[in-house]
Amino acid sequence: MQNNLKFEKISIIGCGLIGSSILRNINKKEISRSITVFDKSKEVIDIIKKEKLCDEISRDIPSAVKDSDFIILCVPLSSYKEILLSAKDHFKENAIITDTGSVKKEVNRIFENLNLKKISWLASHPIAGTEESGPAAGFRDLFKDRWTIICEGKNSQKDKVEKLKKFWEFLGSKVKLMSFEDHDHILALTSHLPHAVAYNIVMTAIDTDDKSKSDIIKYSAGGLRDFTRIASSDPIMWRDIFIDNSENLIKILNKFSRNIEDFKKAVSEKNGDKLLKVFATTKNVRKEIIKAGQDVKSPDFGRKKS
């Protein structure tokens, strides 16, 4: 399969957790004659050099994208516009431009407004990551067995979609095509809602007197610590996600608040049957997720000593 997958030059713009994990899969140059990286952070570039993740570091965006037939944006959503404005006159004809962002509709609007006729814009979203950020947190198997969603831009060419699909499969990912709108709806439910709530749980838990605050930290193993993990994800990335997907998120948070009200009612009425019904439903969802291979039964959350 990989034999068909060949690029002249791959450009990775932004080299944090995602960009560096991609690099760790392609730096042997099996699928591209040359590979270049651009990152505006000197610190990031130092790590890439130190870990020998890429032998070609670009000085600026125009030289990074020049002659490249495959460009991958791995930057926060709020920097797409600026990057595309400096890149747009330097794109090679027929190049595939993709990204790795967590919201799609707003980003697609930016591309449509720029009206880049000579290139193929195809959005990608590898649903993979940890709460860590930066190139040192990346690892080769990040995408393995995870899903990557591809959304096709207007006038996408079939062979380009196929090539992008093969690229993600080369990284170990499974691929699904989806519309921009469906993507943003599904991800609001599976990712943006849980993250939004995690921040608010932690904010609620620490909004207490100082005497209790140190106890909150001490006894966090009862559930809170798992939410603090989610709530410690990259701030810029999450600011951009919430703002770009605000419409879907607010709709879902409203629904969530209505569920919380129902739940409070059941608790205050001591309605055990209603609560058991809720728990049976949620336990079943867990089973389906494990069945679908999206989690393992014991992902070391119990912190067993090995």
Next chain:
Amino acid sequence: MQNNLKFEKISIIGCGLIGSSILRNINKKEISRSITVFDKSKEVIDIIKKEKLCDEISRDIPSAVKDSDFIILCVPLSSYKEILLSAKDHFKENAIITDTGSVKKEVNRIFENLNLKKISWLASHPIAGTEESGPAAGFRDLFKDRWTIICEGKNSQKDKVEKLKKFWEFLGSKVKLMSFEDHDHILALTSHLPHAVAYNIVMTAIDTDDKSKSDIIKYSAGGLRDFTRIASSDPIMWRDIFIDNSENLIKILNKFSRNIEDFKKAVSEKNGDKLLKVFATTKNVRKEIIKAGQDVKSPDFGRKKS
């Protein structure tokens, strides 16, 4: 330290995740001449026999507690009353009765109403557990480096508190004394709030059309799957916790809802600075939890392949 810790007979009432994990630490009889177990479930007893966790299985509660100087209730909160009613006339004088439940004030009320004068009632709460339940899910190191909270009943004797403290330390736990009220307040924040919210996140996520539902499962790795883990904890246990601690929980859920409203406002106004401020606060709480040794930096939540 262990040398001073000696019992004549330890009785474990209820042998699920917690009870069986205690057994796995004491079945060599280093600290007690005899150990007995009672569980009303035949299935549970079969596992205990099969795994040779205890050589003495009691047929009923009166014989389980008879001659015992240390009785540990490891049962759902809703069964305390019934168990204590069948046990109360069979307790040995000066026996220590403790429990392992997650809510304390209501349980203490049951003990006070029974007015058991000859025994020492001391509540215990080992803050340890996984989403699994039942004796097969237990393991020896469950309590290691975790906190156990002890709440003293009226007229507790100092030497009994000290003995109970040593018992939990023998299991590897750190021990803190706390009032019943403080316990229920702190746990509502660190454990009951996160669990209540996890159930509601999962309920919200699956409340969508059937077409989306299978996508929700498929793409759950973006955050949802971690909440389904928490929301798959033992249903009876959590029904009892929410009902027993309803007053604290509802107060805190109200506060949480106000935070969600603030958050929605920031999102709809695209107030990035406000969001970044929230994220900085929550990231800091995470750091403090890691510093306090209550989580590790990478608890395999990113599911790196080993």
